[in-house]
Amino acid sequence: MNIDQDPDQPSGAGARGTCTRETPPGGVLLYRLHGDHLDGVDFDEPQDGVRAVLVDLTDVGFFGSSALDALLRLRVAAQENGVTVHLVAPQPIAARVLQLTGADTLFPRHASLDAALRALA
Template sequence: MDQTRHEGQPIGRRPTLYSCEIVENVLVYRLHGDLDLADPESLVFGRSPTGFHAVVVDLADVSFFGSAALNSVLRLRLDAASLGVTVHLSAVPRIAARVLEVTGADGLFPTHESLGAALRAL
């Protein structure tokens, strides 16, 4: 299994917000912690989805998912879609599911119960 791991860059004094890895030609972002950020540029995905089969954003370790996080994930989706790549969400916690539902973004992403389930589906 091809697996490469990278860490997201800390923003100022904030902790790292994500890790990035490649699993079998799938770009995987694992988001961490409280993503209620005032600055919409705080969560910037640092790797282009160019050349990947799919992108999975794993939310299993997210304790809060605010509008800035939603905007970052939507921006990632648009960037990926322009390349013909689909962004999937995995392990969506209730707080993030509610934000996605209220904004109507829940229908924009294929979702999976877990990261493992997402990778198996791809």
């Protein structure tokens, strides 16, 4: 799930990407993506007891085909378990990639993490 991050590389624009996993209350699984180079991102499959998966794109500066592929694989795995994957705050580049590929219609989207958690409460 975690992508290696070069300790000499600053976070933010141009930084290697990271993916962290959190479990907020309420049966929600949260993945937070950070950085630009998300080539190695891979998500765990949703676990028992998870009713929704959130992917927070707030801190993603670049969103390429590898990240899109990982996101689509996560959606398929989640659907097999009856779980919906929601996107949180896709930044303009990610939103554009999702739109151009038609993947924007596959995921509910939320403007912020708070909004997503409220909608799932």
